Amino acid sequence: MPEPSTPASSLSAVTPAARPAPLRGDLARRRALFGLLVSLVALPASWLLFSQLDHLWPEIVRMEGATFMAAATLLGAAMAVGPLAAAVGLLLAIWFGVDSVYRPRRKSSPALDRVIVGAGLVVWFAPALAALFMVVQALASGRIHFVRPPRDYFLATDPIAYWQGVGFWLIMGGLFAFLAWRYWRPKLLPRSAAAD
Structure with missing residues (x-):
């Protein structure tokens, strides 16, 4: 007796x-979103930990021996890792976010892309602007x-x-601006970068 044939619709359901x-x-x-989530969780957790430190440390000091060592080590590790995770998460969110704007995606989001690019420009050029601020402040105050x-x-x-100090900040600002420009030029001016 021949076996009954299975319809194609039932195969696709299986x-x-x-x-x-x-x-x-x-x-x-997705990586940018994960980095942002890490930053958004680590930042308030770090703030809460540092704000409660005057209550936590006296409790830890009362402990003795291995319990004290374990609690103090855990507190120190949390104080070190929390802010670092917040900063690294934010930087990775911006890095991968900018990368996602200039790569092919299934859905376009022009408004979000502008926000991501704006945040990336601020982060990349912030060290150069800080160095320029130091120079302007030094020239205005004479110190x-x-x-x-x-x-x-x-x-x-x-x-x-x-003047050596002013020159130092000018050199550092120029270096930071050059590195930021090298990163952003192919993204903002692709034809000019391709011509080189």
Whole structure:
């Protein structure tokens, strides 16, 4: 007796439909979202931990021996990892977010793309702008300040060291701006970058 043939519709119900492979832009957008979620979880958790430190530390100090060592180590690790995870998550979110804008994706989102590119430009050019701010502040006040080691150089009393400090910030600002421009030029001006 011949076996009954199975209809094609029942076969398709049994076997799952093959999903199309995600595009590179979609993968980058998912990674950016994950980095943003890590940052959004780690930042308030770190703030909460640091704000409650004056209550937590006396409780840990009362402990003894291995319990004290374990609790102090755990607290120190959380204090170190939390802010680092928030910062790295934000940077990865911006990095992969910008990458997702310039890669093929299944769905377009022009408004979100503009926000991501704007945030990326601010983050990439912020060190150069900070160095420029230091130079403008030094020229306006006649004093340049360095944090480590803590030193102040005044134009009136030590002009050579003052101008060396201004030159240092100009060089650093130029270096930061050059690196940011090298990253952004192929994205913002693809024809000009391809011509080189």
